[in-house]
Structures are given as C-alpha cells and as structure tokens.
Amino acid sequence: MINHDPLRALRSAVRSAAADVRGSDGALPVEPALEWPKRAVQGDYSTNAAMLLAPVLGAAPRAIAERLGAELSRRLGDEVASVEVAGPGFLNLVLADGWVRGALGAVLDAGEHFAAGGAEPAERVLIEFVSANPTGPLVAASGRHAAYGDALARILSRRGHAVSREYYFNDAGNQIRLLGESVRARARGQEIPEGGYQGEYVAALAAEIPRAADAEPDELAQRAVELLLAQIKATLERYGVHYDTFFSERALHEGSPSGLQRALDTLREAGQVYRSEGAEWLRTTRFGDDKDRVVIRSSGEPTYLAADIAYIQNKLERGIERQLLPVGADHHAYVRELKAAIAALGGDPARLEAPVLQFVHLVEHGEVFAMSKRRGDFVTLDELLDEIGVDATRFFMLQRSHDRTLDLDLDVARQQSMENPVYYVQYAHARIASMLRKLPDARVDDAVLRAAWGAAPLHPSERGLVKRLIALPEEIAEAAARRAPHRIAAYALELAQDFTAFYRDCRVVGATPYEVESFRIALSVAAGRVIALSLDLLGVSAPDSM
Numbered sequence: 349m350i351n352h353d354p355l356r357a358l359r360s361a362v363r364s365a366a367a368d369v370r371g372s373d374g375a376l377p378v379e380p381a382l383e384w385p386k387r388a389v390q391g392d393y394s395t396n397a398a399m400l401l402a403p404v405l406g407a408a409p410r411a412i413a414e415r416l417g418a419e420l421s422r423r424l425g426d427e428v429a430s431v432e433v434a435g436p437g438f439l440n441l442v443l444a445d446g447w448v449r450g451a452l453g454a455v456l457d458a459g460e461h462f463a464a465g466g467a468e469p470a471e472r473v474l475i476e477f478v479s480a481n482p483t484g485p486l487v488a489a490s491g492r493h494a495a496y497g498d499a500l501a502r503i504l505s506r507r508g509h510a511v512s513r514e515y516y517f518n519d520a521g522n523q524i525r526l527l528g529e530s531v532r533a534r535a536r537g538q539e540i541p542e543g544g545y546q547g548e549y550v551a552a553l554a555a556e557i558p559r560a561a562d563a564e565p566d567e568l569a570q571r572a573v574e575l576l577l578a579q580i581k582a583t584l585e586r587y588g589v590h591y592d593t594f595f596s597e598r599a600l601h602e603g604s605p606s607g608l609q610r611a612l613d614t615l616r617e618a619g620q621v622y623r624s625e626g627a628e629w630l631r632t633t634r635f636g637d638d639k640d641r642v643v644i645r646s647s648g649e650p651t652y653l654a655a656d657i658a659y660i661q662n663k664l665e666r667g668i669e670r671q672l673l674p675v676g677a678d679h680h681a682y683v684r685e686l687k688a689a690i691a692a693l694g695g696d697p698a699r700l701e702a703p704v705l706q707f708v709h710l711v712e713h714g715e716v717f718a719m720s721k722r723r724g725d726f727v728t729l730d731e732l733l734d735e736i737g738v739d740a741t742r743f744f745m746l747q748r749s750h751d752r753t754l755d756l757d758l759d760v761a762r763q764q765s766m767e768n769p770v771y772y773v774q775y776a777h778a779r780i781a782s783m784l785r786k787l788p789d790a791r792v793d794d795a796v797l798r799a800a801w802g803a804a805p806l807h808p809s810e811r812g813l814v815k816r817l818i819a820l821p822e823e824i825a826e827a828a829a830r831r832a833p834h835r836i837a838a839y840a841l842e843l844a845q846d847f848t849a850f851y852r853d854c855r856v857v858g859a860t861p862y863e864v865e866s867f868r869i870a871l872s873v874a875a876g877r878v879i880a881l882s883l884d885l886l887g888v889s890a891p892d893s894m
Contacts, residue, residue: 352458354451365419366397391440398437409437453800463821467508471669482576486729489708495745499833507828528569535560611658620692632688736761743770747837776844780876781892795869802863809853840882
C-alpha cells in the first residue's frame with residue numbers, strides 16, 4: 349500500500365533516526381524541522397535535528413549530523429540519493445528519483461482522499477461569521493469576512509472536523525428600531541432621525557413596504573429586516589457561501605423562560621452577577637477583563653453583551669466543542685468580554701476563538717474608497733461581484749493574512765492576464781485540462797497507472813512540482829491550526845508557478861521514451877487535481893477552459 353502522505357513519512361523517518369541518535373528514552377527537545385533549502389544545490393530537504401540534539405548530547409552539531417546522516421541513510425535505503433552535512437550542522441537530503449516517483453504515485457493513488465483528514469482530535473466546530481446587522485445590504489468589506497469564514501470552514505472540514513456555518517442576525521434592539529424609524533421617515537418625506545440610516549436602499553424599502561408611512565416603527569423594522577435578510581442571503585449564495593443555520597437574536601428573547609433569562613439565571617446562581625447603580629453587572633474582572641460589564645441596564649433593558657451571553661450558552665447546550673467567531677478590527681476589545689462571559693458560564697474560554705480581521709480598502713487608479721454604511725455612501729458586495737466576479741473577489745480577499753489590512757486593487761483584479769493571481773492559477777488548471785483533452789482516456793489512465801514506474805532521470809522541474817504537490821497536507825494542517833486560509837491561496841499560486849516552470853522545461857505530450865511521457869502525463873493529472881482542490885478550499889472555481 350502506497351503511503352498517501354510521503355512527506356509525513358519522511359518526517360517520521362527523520363524523527364525516528366534522531367530519537368535513535370539521542371538514545372536513552374529517545375525524547376527530543378522539540379520537533380525537528382524538515383524544510384526546503386534556500387538553494388536547490390543544497391538538496392531536496394534540510395533538517396536541523398543535529399543542532400537540536402547537540403546541547404542534549406554535549407557534542408558538536410556536525411559530529412551529531414554525521415551520526416544522524418548514517419542512521420537516516422540506513423532507514424531510507426535506496427530512497428535517498430545522498431545525505432550531506434552543511435554549515436553549523438544542518439543535514440541536507442537528496443531523495444532518489446524512485447522516491448519522487450513513489451511520492452507522485454501516492455498523490456494519484458489517494459485520489460479524492462489526498463490531503464484529507466488528520467485532525468487530532470476531530471472536533472464539533474461552529475463558525476459564526478459575517479453576521480452583519482440586517483440594517484442594509486452587505487457591503488464590499490463583508491466579502492472578506494464571508495470568504496474567510498467559508499474558506500476556514502472548508503479547510504477545517506478537509507482536515508476532518510465536523511463544521512457548521514452559522515449567521516447570527518440582530519433583529520432586536522435599538523439599531524433595528526432606528527431602521528424602522530428611518531424607513532417611515534423616508535415614506536413620509538421627512539428627515540432621517542439622528543443616528544438613522546441613509547442611502548437609497550432605505551427609500552427602496554419605504555417604497556416596497558405597503559402603507560409604510562402609516563405603520564409603526566417596530567412593524568416597519570421587522571418587515572425591513574425580512575427584506576434585507578432575504579437580500580443578504582441571496583448575495584451570500586451568489587458568493588458561494590452556504591450557511592447551515594441563520595440564528596435570530598429575537599429567538600433568545602422568546603419563550604418562558606427565554607434563552608436570555610436562563611443564561612442570566614445561570615450567572616446569578618453562580619454568583620457572577622451583582623447589582624450596582626440600579627443595573628446588573630457581570631463580574632468579568634474575575635476572568636481577565638479590565639472592568640466589570642453591565643448586562644441589564646438600570647432601565648431593565650438587556651445589553652448587547654447579555655444577548656451574546658445567551659447565544660454563547662445556546663451553543664454550549666448544542667454540544668459545540670469549539671466556537672469560532674471572526675470579528676472586525678473595530679471589535680477586538682469585545683473578544684475579552686466574550687471570553688470572560690464563557691468562563692462565567694462555566695465553559696472553557698480557550699474554546700472560543702475570535703480571529704480579528706483587519707479592514708478592506710478598495711483601490712482604483714491608485715485611489716482608496718472611503719465608505720460608511722450609515723451615511724449610505726458604500727460599495728455593496730453585489731456591486732463588487734458585478735465589477736470583478738466571484739472568483740477574483742474571493743481570491744483577493746483571501747490572499748493576505750486576515751490580521752493585515754487588505755488593499756484590493758480593482759485594476760489588477762479586472763485583468764485577464766498573468767498579473768492577476770487568480771487568473772494565473774485558473775489558467776494553469778485550464779492549460780492542464782486542455783492538454784489532457786488531446787489524449788485518449790486510455791492513454792491518460794495508463795500513464796497514471798505507471799506513475800511510480802520508470803528509470804529515466806527526472807528533470808529538476810519535475811522534482812520541484814512533485815515536492816510542491818506533496819506539501820499540500822501540511823499546508824492544510826497549518827492553515828487549519830493557524831486559522832489562516834491565506835496559506836492555501838499562497839500555496840495555489842506557488843503550485844501554478846511550479847507547473848508553469850515544468851510545462852516550460854519539459855515536453856509532455858510527445859515526449860520520448862514512452863515512460864517519460866507517461867510520468868509527465870501523470871504529473872500533469874496530479875497537478876490539475878491538486879490545483880482544483882486548492883481552489884475549492886478557497887471557494888474558487890477551477891475552469892477547464894479560459
């Protein structure tokens with residue numbers, strides 16, 4: 349049976365060899381690295397294992413590297429071409445062509461299961477993302493939250509977690525009342541109330557809702573929320589984001605006792621709430637917050653935090669093992685309050701994670717758009733999709749780390765050229781598909797069957813492409829652990845670049861002898877599959893023609 353993760357197997361061999369050199373209980377101070385050297389002449393992979401062992405064994409790193417190289421050569425046998433000590437004690441490995449061929453065979457043999465699974469432990473994860481208040485259409489910046497949450501859900505699912513996507517919408521409270529008052533003011537031709545909502549969409553709501561001028565603000569607000577939420581759902585579906593649940597805040601206020609009441613009673617019984625100045629306060633300072641927080645105002649109204657606490661308890665009651673809540677940069681301070689709240693409820697605050705997403709700037713002709721939802725001068729996500737399309741929007745939103753401000757250059761995103769990264773990756777996939785269409789199915793099948801066979805020397809571009817392919821399982825593992833979908837966007841681009849170099853350097857169809865053509869066809873098949881998988885993890889399509 350071919351090992352479906354050859355890079356993991358190689359890491360295991362390095363770890364085992366280091367443990368043997370260590371002796372005694374074989375324990376290593378830290379996990380040895382296995383990395384691509386900076387220069388190709390330094391080998392396929394390099395490890396620092398000898399330098400980690402040097403302080404433990406009290407010997408020179410280069411001397412330990414010699415021992416480690418001998419042990420590793422014994423373990424790998426004819427799978428390794430050479431093992432060389434370099435610098436202060438690095439060990440550089442050159443893998444034999446047979447190992448590279450076998451690695452390609454592993455990718456192909458795994459089929460749709462390649463780079464799947466491996467989560468330890470697998471968890472029930474709920475990702476609650478976007479959750480923009482239904483007081484207006486989704487703005488372009490929401491596209492970053494939607495792409496991030498959805499891509500993270502795809503990556504975690506691929507890793508083996510049971511993932512649910514949820515949208516929590518605020519359909520109660522002061523902002524919703526302001527929406528109703530804004531709609532009625534528009535219907536009556538009056539000034540929008542202070543703090544209310546501007547924009548043509550409010551006028552459109554006033555025109556769409558029957559007798560809006562005579563309706564009560566609360567009634568108007570609920571009807572407006574229904575209309576706006578339907579629009580939000582349609583935009584998200586268009587964007588390729590599908591939710592398992594839309595959770596209404598209003599539901600937390602309903603029932604007897606309500607979810608909100610049950611959560612507050614839990615906190616009171618645990619002694620986590622006290623009265624002061626006519627209000628009820630949660631003792632969040634017990635759990636690392638800088639001050640206690642009001643949950644019930646002196647007027648008797650619950651705060652936003654109270655509703656969020658009830659929502660957190662609802663998720664705990666549903667058996668969610670990990671709550672992921674991506675938040676905007678303007679909400680980073682609120683994360684501390686939420687972690688204190690979950691601790692006050694008796695939960696583990698470490699199981700609530702809130703990655704902070706920085707702002708998005710739309711740039712055109714070198715100028716940055718300034719946008720405000722309340723003022724009504726904003727670019728909607730639908731308008732952005734109309735301008736550059738779903739694939740470009742998602743890829744550009746994901747290509748930078750979520751904790752860095754993103755400048756989305758519309759001029760680049762519009763281009764159908766190699767300067768546009770998503771076009772570059774998709775073009776590589778389309779090129780592979782076009783090439784394979786020219787071959788009979790039987791020829792492709794035979795090439796895949798023979799992928800691990802042959803004895804002809806491999807070109808460096810062939811080796812480099814195989815190495816990139818087998819790196820995907822670790823990239824997915826890192827992206828999942830670090831909550832970092834941008835790693836997959838970077839990987840997809842690097843993979844496309846490696847395929848382009850291979851296609852430039854190595855003739856595929858018509859290469860001689862037969863075994864060389866077979867290997868290159870098989871390598872192209874694997875590259876096409878892995879490019880498509882990488883794009884799918886980002887929610888981006890992999891077209892067969894462009």
